[in-house]
Amino acid sequence: MNVRDACYALAKDVIQQPDRQAIQKIITALSVATPDNPNRSHFGYLARKQQAQFLGFLLVDREREGIFKNVPPPVPPLEPDERILLAAAHENLLMIDERCLEAGTELPEGIRVLLEPYGHHRYAAMGHASRIRLFGSNSLEDVATTFAAHPGWSVLKQGLHAAKVDDAAMRSIAGLVYGVEKALSEAGPLVLPDAISEIYRALVQRPEVKPPFQAAFGIVSIRASLASVNQMTYQAVMQDRLAIFSDENLIQYGGGHRHLAGIGHAVTYQPSAAASFIEPGDVCLLRPDQSVSDSAALCLAGGVRFSMSKDFGSEFHAELWELDDSLNRYGPLLKMVT
């Protein structure tokens, strides 16, 4: 069993949990405009745009006054019950993250902080995790066990072991992590950022500089995998099935683009029951050769663009990162430093 298999099982478990319906109801309501509250759908849109799952709604609620200051009419805050349930759902995800990060307990504090996928949002948990149950302990255990074998751990530890991890080095690794993540995110799935090409050149010319990059790429990979685990869990709360791109809805498939940081796919699809509407950060399945093969790639959406025409119909254009067995979209980065 790998992280992907364990996460599938976890998602199936989530779908069986009765508590998910209450969360689903809140989030659905936050995504639909009503006559009384026309900005409600905007609330949901902004929350989803954070790509922080349940936390996105809590963040928009926290910053609501500033965000909607110039967008009348005012958007009411979350009801106390809604806030508590969303916080509880978020803290369920934090439980997954904590268990998955146990494999790095012995790492320096500065590194452990970097590994937390929600760390940069600085949102303090409110201790509501036990208010709802999104999954059973066995599913959680399986995800944690498989995550302990994530290839990012060994690369990270190797890098830290070789590098002198003092305060300055720690700052340098943190800078690298954020710089690499920013470059990858801005470039999207299909393009290799110049920064990564430069790192690659540097590693080829001066192998002795490898350790900090090993540490940084290990962290980036682990964070990326955890983000995918969180997103799959979130999507299991919201829907029973992942969006599937196949011969049934693909208008155009630009093929897989393998580069030093990952594998990107470009798809143009017609909205259908199998994949009506996806947003950046959504996990989905790509099965472009369904008629000849059952093999499917699990992917994470990068940029998504929608076009509608009364002459040519509707179509979505999406760029996707392919996720590996560890749900890591940056798998090839690890290979660059091993």
Place this chain on the structure above:
Amino acid sequence: MTRHSGTAGSLIVSLVADARTMVSIPTEEPEEEQWRLLRTLTYSANIRRHVAAHGLGPLADNDLEFVSGCLRQSEAYFRAAASAPLDISPLLLYYGTTNLLAGSALLITGKRLPISGHGMRLKLSSDNLAEAEITPNHERAGGLQNFANVYSDGIQLVTGDSWTLQEIFALLPDIRTEYATCYSEAEPHSVPIERIRTPSGTVERIEPTDLERYPSISDALDLVEGLRANYLAPQYGAGMKYVVLRPKRNGEDIGVYSLMGQKHLQLAIRKGKALYSPSLILVMTMALYALAFLSRYKPETWNPFLRLDTSGEVLLVVKFLAVCRRRLPNLVLDEIHGRRHMFSRHPEAAPDTTALSSIEELHREIRQRVSEELTKRGIAK
């Protein structure tokens, strides 16, 4: 996962596919040219070469003569029909067609068809031509079912169901306008498709007014056999100007083509629970049989129809016969060679080598730019 090339690659694949399935023949005289091509197969040496090239094994001498004789007689009948009056031209065209189909079947299958009759009968319950009923019969030795086995994917026609002449006319793209005018309430069963190449691939679309004689667009589309297997879900309604169809990436072309090369979708004829979408060759053969039978055996009906028709239906028949004369040999030629032959008087029907060379140039350009970029980034060896 299988990796495919990108947009330019898809374009090339589609052009290559078009080139394989269609051949453009610029000519001043399409009708003469199609018979010239068929006539090449009246010579034993050419028949032998054709049969060998298609892996059909050697033919006996009398089979060679059979093919040659059938094609020669067919041409003679078609030429005679062109100058004959409407009183007898359907009969001549029907004879020419049966000869053409019987002879060509041997070139396609390597075997002679076991035909001992027309394989259909005609019932005329009124003087209304449109209501004339054709009932296919004699599954084994009937000409129609034997032709269906070769020229219409083996569609089973001997089921006890009858076909009216109006239903048969409804399936023909080349007389669509005349059909709609003549039978003002009847549902069309051949709908033109507009094909447009967009940056994200080919869009095929239908004017909703072309389906307005059906209770709903969905009712009409339900009659298109193979629609779901070969197209994504149709998009229509809600402010849409057209019924938009996106061909599936690995789908087949399920359309039929008019003489001028416009794609049409056939809306099957429903009989009970069964749907029928016979090929154009078969449809024309059935209608020719009906008209030939009427002209030969029912002069008391055929004569007043020609002289006294006030509905304009006779114009539809005239157009149908003209279409048969031009199209049937063309369609049979397509079947013999396994690709569409597009005859055109326009010089631009010649292969557009400029376009092909520009795609090659595009590929060269892409290769060069990728190579430059890789070198710039220090990735290339």
